[in-house]
Amino acid sequence: MVRVLPWLIVLVAWLYGMVDCALSDRNGVRGGISKTVWFLIAVLPAVGTALWFIYGRPRGTTPPRTGSDKGRRPVAPDDDPDFLRGL
Known part of the structure; x- marks a missing residue:
C-alpha cells in the first residue's frame, strides 16, 4: 500500500487538475x-x-454584488420573520 499511495495521490491531483482546468472560466x-x-x-x-x-x-x-437584496429569501425557517410570526 505504501508503494501505491504516491501514485494514487498523483492520479487524484491530476484528475482534479484536469477537471478544474476544463471547468474554469475562459476569461x-x-x-x-x-x-x-x-x-x-x-x-x-x-x-x-x-x-x-x-x-x-x-x-x-x-x-458580483447587485447592490440590492430585493427578492432574496431567507434560507432556514428560523430566519424567516413571517414563519416566526406564525408560531
Whole structure:
C-alpha cells in the first residue's frame, strides 16, 4: 500500500487538475496562455498539473454584488420573520 499511495495521490491531483482546468472560466485563466493550451499542458500528470495550479488557475473571486437584496429569501425557517410570526 505504501508503494501505491504516491501514485494514487498523483492520479487524484491530476484528475482534479484536469477537471478544474476544463471547468474554469475562459476569461479568468492566468499566465497569458489560452485555456486550450493550459488543458494540453495539464495533460502531463505531475508537471502539467503543478504548473496549472501555480500559474494558470484563476484566482478566487467574489461573486458580483447587485447592490440590492430585493427578492432574496431567507434560507432556514428560523430566519424567516413571517414563519416566526406564525408560531
